[in-house]
Amino acid sequence: MSSFARVAVLISGGGTNLQAIIDRLAEGELPHVELALVASSRKNAGGLDRAERAGIKHVYIGKENFEQDLIKLLDEHEIDIIVLAGFLKILSSDFVSRYPDRIINVHPSLIPSFCGDGFYGLRVHEAALSYGVKVTGATVHFVNEVTDGGKIIAQRAVDVKDGDTPEILQRRVMEEAEWKLLPAAVEKVAAEIVARRG
Template identity: 35%
Template sequence: MKKILLFASGSGSNVENIIQYFKNNDDVIVVSVFSNNINAKVLDRALKYNVPTVVFNKEELHDGVVLKKIIELQPDLIVLAGFLWKFPEHIIAKYPNKIINIHPALLPKYGGKGMYGMHVHQAVLNNHEIETGITIHYVNENYDEGEFIFQKSVNIEDCKTAEEIANKIHSLEHKYFPKIICNLIT
């Protein structure tokens, strides 16, 4: 059985989508959801599916506490699904090419520190882009610079607000993220 460990900081719609995608799969299991935000809605979403959760602070992420918990779970793949902190190099080194992230733009555009969620969509809108999309990539020591695994674009010429762009991006994320995870892990 292959094990997926999810990291998230916010509402967790991608996490819930991934859990639902694999809930009846006998070969893959979501072993836990880790979050840096005790008030994150993602924790409620995980508990709804009886997926254990772990909440940690910045010190625990960097001093080895989180790594110890990860090692105990023995994940085959670590998935950042709306996790907003930079992932520590000591965890990346322990799990080379086993940590992936999804970014709500076509990297290398609109990536880097501070470029997440609505910040990305607003920047795309402000620059009058006619398309945007998603990028799923391996995590390395720099924000949004790991090797690309998958990109999918969407036309946004009809979008007048960042919220409209966000809705199109969420549709792409929900359609493709679980499938790419499944391809990587099986």
């Protein structure tokens, strides 16, 4: 049996979380992970360039029949784990229910704070600053039919500092939490999948 879990990363933008996974892989920190596919919902996403530089199979999937085309690709590449890394498309309940405990998302807050419909990107950090919290962070969780409602895999707290703007806070949360948590969570889930295979 394979000692790897095959991973697909779904992106829509620059791919900084994808890069964190690529870097940890290169450093040998993800022994059960095989990064088999990067798929983007946007044609010019910077993450596709990152995948190309790393020698990873990468594709852009157009809006029409997006989920059907994605399912076909996932099947073709025998994907075990789907990672949403700055992926801005909402997946349907039908799609999500096909992959129970196999879709992972990283969210830039400590769920259940500042999450759910409409909370993504800078909006999360704007809300945290406007509320006046002193600590925020990131959460990696399984995806289910409820936006940001799946079981939590890992969390890491990040201090909010005087003078933070949403952009400054976003960068700190990425550097101190997202880029560390996500690769580690992918490895944890991959190791569990490999162990279950016996």
